[in-house]
Amino acid sequence: MPAKLRDVAQKAGVSIKTVSRVVNNQGEISEATRQRVLAAIADLHYRPSKVARALVTQRSDTVGLVLSDITNPFFPEVARGVLDVAESCGYNVFLCNSDGNLERETRILESLVDHGVDGVIIFPTFELEPVLRRLAGPHLPIVVVNRQYDLPGVSTVMIQTRRGAQLAVEHLIRQGHTAIAMLAGQSHEVPQLERVQGYRDVLAAHGLPIREEWIIGGVPVRNRGRESALALLSRYPEITAIFAYNDLLALGAIEACQALGRRVPEDCAIIGFDDIPLAGAVCPPLTTVHVHKYELGRLAVERLLQMLAQPDQTFVPIWADVELIVRASA
């Protein structure tokens, strides 16, 4: 049975309030009684209960991290970033997988507030405005990644997606490519649209025609990338480069080239997005747009912590950096 404040107080011969004061080192306390209390705490291995404290202070020193799937190679590093700084600031974090399912996102968010988290970081996959409007606020700051909501209590961290897409396509053009297709991914959410827009921007800027048949959507998984690239390359053999929505699609495209006997990058250059751990390990190693994932996680918690410290302030979006990594595939 763990020791409580009362046990410590009794042992030290003081009131519980005095013990509380030395634990939270607040208020003036005579050095003598302080030492006495400290000794009692050590003797009893006393550790204050965060749940009792949370009930009165309304601060639990916990935050929630909601992402679609920790198994998606994009997320472990992000999670590491948030966990590291959260821990160093005395917070513990609940990890939750939403599977990009609005109903689950909502349920998770509610369970998180039931548990009294101080704030949450979420990578949303859907339109969260109603939920955020209901849940977020001065009592529950929420930082949303890659989507902007102008709502009280919500702040955002954005990835420079469009710029990443531009870097990728510019690289291709610099290599002399003019027939560049895009594996565009699936949803019509901002991050997806931004990549396609970056692609269009750059083609237009270089006076290259935009061929809608060369922009092909689909679930961003490897097999789908393979199929899409196969279809594209068979139908339009003049294509010499492919920019993919993410690395998984790009990997599929490499397989498609191999199946068609097209060398990468000589016959068809391929470029991905995200720079997941796999990207550098396949052959040919993938040229891709690197997202600083650890940094992204770090930025997100830091922002959350700021919101916690200054509940009434509003914050401008943070933009997380992006970088082209040239390896062998393009």
Place this chain on the structure above:
Amino acid sequence: MPAKLRDVAQKAGVSIKTVSRVVNNQGEISEATRQRVLAAIADLHYRPSKVARALVTQRSDTVGLVLSDITNPFFPEVARGVLDVAESCGYNVFLCNSDGNLERETRILESLVDHGVDGVIIFPTFELEPVLRRLAGPHLPIVVVNRQYDLPGVSTVMIQTRRGAQLAVEHLIRQGHTAIAMLAGQSHEVPQLERVQGYRDVLAAHGLPIREEWIIGGVPVRNRGRESALALLSRYPEITAIFAYNDLLALGAIEACQALGRRVPEDCAIIGFDDIPLAGAVCPPLTTVHVHKYELGRLAVERLLQMLAQPDQTFVPIWADVELIVRASA
């Protein structure tokens, strides 16, 4: 300001105890007042505070998951397994990275009990006996993965490591190899020793000599695998197969072969352990011992939940299955 029990009681015109009863549906309640209470709950969007409840019941509906590093490709799937079943049973989980550091493991465990978790699952990297002896017990069940402690309140889930090693080496021998080296990994903890032991077992069983110079240790990372394999293969060109402690080392060994102009598997077969996502994606795709990671996570929480349900019972270790996946490298 969220609604409390008292608000609901007031609105429904009953005592808080009655509301509590319908919330936890315990005790007999007349259907009429039940409906009235339910209506008030819905009106007010009432959600019971888990922290208040935790203070009295000593159950927080949270558990801790402590692993060395979520960024290690072995862990995301494990985490997914525990998160999925935990969530389906109404638990939220704290994720913590220990970095295989005893001091951090201890600190994390303590912070977890401060937060009032109902139990924890830990992948230890060190000798945890003193800590477990102090912390674990009927009040705090702990399931330990891959290490056995015969302590009250601790239960274990083991991976069939030795069997996995045996499967790997037997496969090699079946392919006609007799000169088989081992990249043995680093620590001298059980999981490492078991792999080496499996390797020795099989060689001995087939009357093959065990050459200690062919068993070479080192941090289980890719670069180190490359270096070790390079050294091994240069010094002992008669080696025709390498069994690696884990996939990362195996990947490094493949690189070494490429550097030496040895074809894999023709000139040197290579086999790994774990079957991380990378394993199937490199070339040549890695033959390896698959650990059912999601399943492992699932088994661990299920065991924890059992311990929670039956605090005084003792449980025998669970053995998580392992399977040889033959791809191209061996």
Place this chain on the structure above:
DNA sequence: CTGAAAGCGCTTACAG
């Protein structure tokens, strides 16, 4: 079938 009281382990004003 329903309620009043006590208490979970702390902190927050308020006194002295």
Place this chain on the structure above:
DNA sequence: CTGAAAGCGCTTACAG
């Protein structure tokens, strides 16, 4: 510099 009282939002015996 130190303490007694009230209360955070619930549940647990105990009555009726």
